[in-house]
Amino acid sequence: MMKSKILVVGLLLMVLMMFACGKEEPAAPELAQTPQTAVLAKEGDPAVLAKMDEINAQLATMGSNLFLNEIEFFTIGEGRPSNRILQQPFRWVPNDSRRDADGDNITYLVDKSDGKTASGLKNSDTEPAIDRALATWDDEITCEGGDKLDIIKRTDPGQDPDIFDSFFGFGGFGNPFFADIVNAGWLPRAYFEAVGGPGGGRGILAFSVTFIFLTGPGGPPSDINGDNYLDTALNEVYYNDTFGDRRDDRVADPWGINIPQRPGIDVETVALHENGHSLGIGHFGPPPDAVMNPRYAGMRQDLLSTDKAAYCINYSSWPNP
Ligand SMILES: [Zn+2]
Numbered sequence: 001m002m003k004s005k006i007l008v009v010g011l012l013l014m015v016l017m018m019f020a021c022g023k024e025e026p027a028a029p030e031l032a033q034t035p036q037t038a039v040l041a042k043e044g045d046p047a048v049l050a051k052m053d054e055i056n057a058q059l060a061t062m063g064s065n066l067f068l069n070e071i072e073f074f075t076i077g078e079g080r081p082s083n084r085i086l087q088q089p090f091r092w093v094p095n096d097s098r099r100d101a102d103g104d105n106i107t108y109l110v111d112k113s114d115g116k117t118a119s120g121l122k123n124s125d126t127e128p129a130i131d132r133a134l135a136t137w138d139d140e141i142t143c144e145g146g147d148k149l150d151i152i153k154r155t156d157p158g159q160d161p162d163i164f165d166s167f168f169g170f171g172g173f174g175n176p177f178f179a180d181i182v183n184a185g186w187l188p189r190a191y192f193e194a195v196g197g198p199g200g201g202r203g204i205l206a207f208s209v210t211f212i213f214l215t216g217p218g219g220p221p222s223d224i225n226g227d228n229y230l231d232t233a234l235n236e237v238y239y240n241d242t243f244g245d246r247r248d249d250r251v252a253d254p255w256g257i258n259i260p261q262r263p264g265i266d267v268e269t270v271a272l273h274e275n276g277h278s279l280g281i282g283h284f285g286p287p288p289d290a291v292m293n294p295r296y297a298g299m300r301q302d303l304l305s306t307d308k309a310a311y312c313i314n315y316s317s318w319p320n321p
Pocket of ligand 1 (some may be wrong): 072073074273274277283293294
């Protein structure tokens with residue numbers, strides 16, 4: 001599958017190059033970018049991908065240069081496919097003024113207003129668990145060649161810091177640039193059913209959504225630092241409040257703090273997984289066991305070697321491409 005895709009892209013590029021060489025006109029730079037994105041197929045659940053297309057059409061209509069590129073679900077029980085529109089990989093751009101970057105640090109915030117859970121946790125329980133998860137990604141890894149990335153917390157501005165929920169009627173279209181990564185809190189089961197489709201409400205623990213920048217509304221994706229990665233614009237993480245809610249059938253698996261195994265879901269474990277996506281790391285395994293396995297397997301508050309290796313692929317030479 002992968003090999004044939006690479007072959008198709010390679011062939012296309014060859015044809016494009018031949019085409020470009022045979023002509024004197026300088027239209028080649030745009031040509032080299034757009035067909036690549038057009039040819040590489042979308043991957044994931046067709047119903048989810050269709051919703052993503054719809055959202056992107058709405059963003060273009062709004063005159064936004066944002067493009068919803070990826071949704072990753074973390075599940076209990078049955079897994080769900082990753083959903084990606086453009087297959088070219090994406091990364092954060094250091095010092096990117098478009099997202100009000102804090103130099104070459106990556107920033108996050110926790111939306112305090114949605115930090116309590118139906119299972120009885122307060123924001124003063126969940127926010128420190130999320131902070132510990134980010135600190136683990138920040139502190140627990142030493143890459144060969146160094147790790148110069150710092151993950152910095154920004155304070156909750158007290159205004160709506162996210163946008164993805166607005167497309168499903170679960171919140172407003174906020175300002176997504178208060179921080180690079182927004183842990184947007186616990187939302188109702190119906191939201192997860194709407195985003196994930198049938199069964200999503202009872203099977204999805206949390207999900208991460210990544211938007212990238214386009215060169216302009218409806219235009220091709222941008223790569224302003226020329227590193228051959230599309231430019232990540234923002235990431236949002238949402239947690240499913242159905243777990244532990246007495247009104248429905250997930251009451252037996254409540255969100256909790258430092259819960260070693262089921263019944264019960266450990267907030268820090270899920271935050272560690274989700275914010276791995278926020279740092280641009282995808283799913284893998286099992287095997288091997290990893291924080292970035294796509295299904296919940298009990299408490300896992302420390303990174304395993306595969307997680308660390310994946311992080312170092314992205315950040316060992318940070319902030320240089
Ligand atoms: Zn995941």
